[in-house]
Amino acid sequence: MKDQLHALFSQAINTLKSNQVIPTDHQVNLVFERTRQKEHGDFACNIAMMLAKPARKNPRELAALMVEALPSDPLITKVDIAGPGFINVFLASDAHTSVLKAIFDKSDQYGLGKPNSKQKIMVEFVSANPTGPLHVGHGRGAAYGDALARVLTAAGNQVEREYYVNDAGRQMDILAVSVFIRYLQAMGLSVDLPDNGYKGQYVINMGASLAQQHGNKYIVSIDDIVKARSNLEDEAALDATIALTKERLGAKGYKLFFDLALNSILDDIKQDLSEFGVDYDTWYSERSLFDSGKIERAVEKLKASGDVYEKGGAWWFRTTDYGDEKDRVVVRDNGQPTYFASDIAYHQDKLDRGFDLAINVWGSDHHGYIPRVKAALQALGLDQNRLNVLLVQFAVLYRGGEKVGMSTRSGEFVTLRELREDIGSDAARFFYAQRKSEQHMDFDLDLAKAQNNENPMYYVQYAHARICRLFENAVGQSIDVTNLADADFDQLGNDQESTLLTALQRFPEVVEKAAQHFEPHQITYYLKDVATAYHSYYNSNKVLDTEEPRRKAMLALSAATKQVIYNGLTIIGVRAPESM
RNA sequence: GCGCCCGUAGCUCAACUGGAUAGAGCAACGGCCUUCUAAGCCGUAGGUUACAGGUUCGAGUCCUGUCGGGCGCGCCA
Numbered sequence A: 001m002k003d004q005l006h007a008l009f010s011q012a013i014n015t016l017k018s019n020q021v022i023p024t025d026h027q028v029n030l031v032f033e034r035t036r037q038k039e040h041g042d043f044a045c046n047i048a049m050m051l052a053k054p055a056r057k058n059p060r061e062l063a064a065l066m067v068e069a070l071p072s073d074p075l076i077t078k079v080d081i082a083g084p085g086f087i088n089v090f091l092a093s094d095a096h097t098s099v100l101k102a103i104f105d106k107s108d109q110y111g112l113g114k115p116n117s118k119q120k121i122m123v124e125f126v127s128a129n130p131t132g133p134l135h136v137g138h139g140r141g142a143a144y145g146d147a148l149a150r151v152l153t154a155a156g157n158q159v160e161r162e163y164y165v166n167d168a169g170r171q172m173d174i175l176a177v178s179v180f181i182r183y184l185q186a187m188g189l190s191v192d193l194p195d196n197g198y199k200g201q202y203v204i205n206m207g208a209s210l211a212q213q214h215g216n217k218y219i220v221s222i223d224d225i226v227k228a229r230s231n232l233e234d235e236a237a238l239d240a241t242i243a244l245t246k247e248r249l250g251a252k253g254y255k256l257f258f259d260l261a262l263n264s265i266l267d268d269i270k271q272d273l274s275e276f277g278v279d280y281d282t283w284y285s286e287r288s289l290f291d292s293g294k295i296e297r298a299v300e301k302l303k304a305s306g307d308v309y310e311k312g313g314a315w316w317f318r319t320t321d322y323g324d325e326k327d328r329v330v331v332r333d334n335g336q337p338t339y340f341a342s343d344i345a346y347h348q349d350k351l352d353r354g355f356d357l358a359i360n361v362w363g364s365d366h367h368g369y370i371p372r373v374k375a376a377l378q379a380l381g382l383d384q385n386r387l388n389v390l391l392v393q394f395a396v397l398y399r400g401g402e403k404v405g406m407s408t409r410s411g412e413f414v415t416l417r418e419l420r421e422d423i424g425s426d427a428a429r430f431f432y433a434q435r436k437s438e439q440h441m442d443f444d445l446d447l448a449k450a451q452n453n454e455n456p457m458y459y460v461q462y463a464h465a466r467i468c469r470l471f472e473n474a475v476g477q478s479i480d481v482t483n484l485a486d487a488d489f490d491q492l493g494n495d496q497e498s499t500l501l502t503a504l505q506r507f508p509e510v511v512e513k514a515a516q517h518f519e520p521h522q523i524t525y526y527l528k529d530v531a532t533a534y535h536s537y538y539n540s541n542k543v544l545d546t547e548e549p550r551r552k553a554m555l556a557l558s559a560a561t562k563q564v565i566y567n568g569l570t571i572i573g574v575r576a577p578e579s580m
Numbered sequence B: 001g002c003g004c005c006c007g008u009a010g011c012u013c014a015a016c017u018g019g020a021u022a023g024a025g026c027a028a029c030g031g032c033c034u035u036c037u038a039a040g041c042c043g044u045a046g047g048u049u050a051c052a053g054g055u056u057c058g059a060g061u062c063c064u065g066u067c068g069g070g071c072g073c074g075c076c077a
Helices: A002-018 A047-055 A059-069 A093-109 A136-154 A170-186 A201-218 A223-231 A234-275 A286-291 A294-304 A339-352 A364-379 A416-423 A425-433 A445-449 A456-476 A495-516 A521-540 A550-572
Strands: A032-034 A043-045 A076-082 A086-091 A120-124 A158-165 A282-285 A308-311 A314-317 A328-331 A357-363 A387-392 A395-399 A441-444
Touching: A002 A032, A002 A043, A002 A047, A002 A059, A032 A495, A047 A059, A047 A086, A059 A076, A059 A086, A086 A093, A093 A495, A093 A550, A120 A136, A136 A158, A136 A357, A136 A387, A136 A395, A136 A416, A136 A425, A136 A495, A136 A550, A170 A201, A170 A234, A201 A234, A223 A234, A234 A416, A282 A286, A286 A294, A286 A339, A294 A308, A294 A314, A294 A328, A294 A339, A314 A364, A328 A339, A339 A357, A339 A364, A339 A387, A357 A364, A364 A387, A395 A445, A416 A425, A425 A456, A425 A521, A425 A550, A441 A445, A456 A521, A456 A550, A495 A521, A495 A550, A521 A550
Parallel strands: A120 A158, A120 A357, A158 A282, A357 A387, A395 A441
Antiparallel strands: A032 A043, A043 A086, A076 A086, A308 A314, A314 A328
């Protein structure tokens, strides 16, 4: 539709250029917008205002010349000049009803771009440390990341989802030691869990199951640390405890605790996300970057190019050369690579895998990290624009009007699983998907749990279910509901019908725009618009009581609406129920 | 102190990415169920878009400053 308008207006502009009204070398960027009000027609074009200056004419005068030069076309019934110089285009009714044919032709492909016709994109999201169950904060990243992946796919991109598993860091060691201490406790020993260990119930459970499985096989003393701890700083005590545990248990014994902790939590996370409707193509292990030597090679390469230098026994990356605030350590003075070193190798590997674009969905607390990762890509000779980091702001949780603390180590948090069990995956996904990523979000748990009316998802789903019931009733009354695509669409045209038709017509544009700006929330708002248009229509038009042939056209419009709601909800990852 | 994000109706959020009279839901008020699902519809009320300047035909949107909130500023991950 916009393409056709574009072609017609381009002709007009060329005419004006050849008449010397507009400078011939001037670049013209034609934009058509849907109007907000019916009196302004279907589309508005602001081109006359844009060209007013180069053409040295006032906008309304220029608009008049433009309209004059516009070739006539059956698509357009009327063209108005309004306001400061908008050109308002009124479309023929065929132009409205033609959308129905498109919907029947393409059904579940309507609104979607040609598959794999655009970029190859990776979306990496959630990637929470496997040190505990996912909480509702991760839920936002999961819902946003997955909806984004779906929107990008819908727009015609080839998309892969990835979860980066931080299975190599200190946090994992802290977890393993926490499990070990819970194991000792389960065996009846009196050992205290350090204050900064992992305190969740799931750690106790793991310790207990290990005790049951292996008995006293792994009981070793770490009392010396416990006794000495009062002399150490908290974090230092923890590191000492880790070191001693490794030493006393031996590599094999330690690995048992480590792997059990890692695998059981990772399995839990996978299942949790899968039940949330989020399925990944790859689970990328940080440890594999060590094992494959990719980290070492990346660091060597940076040393060779002079981007990494030695100072105070550690190796520093000259990120300041690429706009970062200060240089960053990649290899510590004890020879251990930092998390940043893994991340350099990881992002290099990502781009080496041939993605046109890698999108990272990160929590906003990681924003300071972006410059150094981009610096690394540049230093490695990669185009930093191939990496796009999208920040998701924290959801601040409220319960009973009070803020709820969120700390994985302390074990005080609301899990994603609890939320899903309270309100269901669909409602949770829709609720999260409504917000754009950088918008701060207050999450009232009482409201979320009590949420019936409050969640607009029900409103959208209800429209879908209503249409399903309408068709059941039609069949029950032996009304012919076949070959709706052949209905006489000229039978449609009252206010509610044209509002609805316009809404249905917008769908492809909305999908495209949502993908372009990484804004899946646009789909949810669009769906609410469609649902509103349909509910309103439904209330004042009794479909089944209407005489043929109009009734068939009304059924066609209803079926088309149902299809669009289904397609839209699928993009958000929410089911479209047949009944409610 | 420096950096990033945010500030829109009583509350939670939109606003086609610079367009025309800033819109929804919830909460409030008034109507609509013997007729296809009332988880719905129709209507009323609610705004100096934090504040002050600037850019231009045109600003909630861009720039500068101020105020307020969130988050960062480790040889943690």
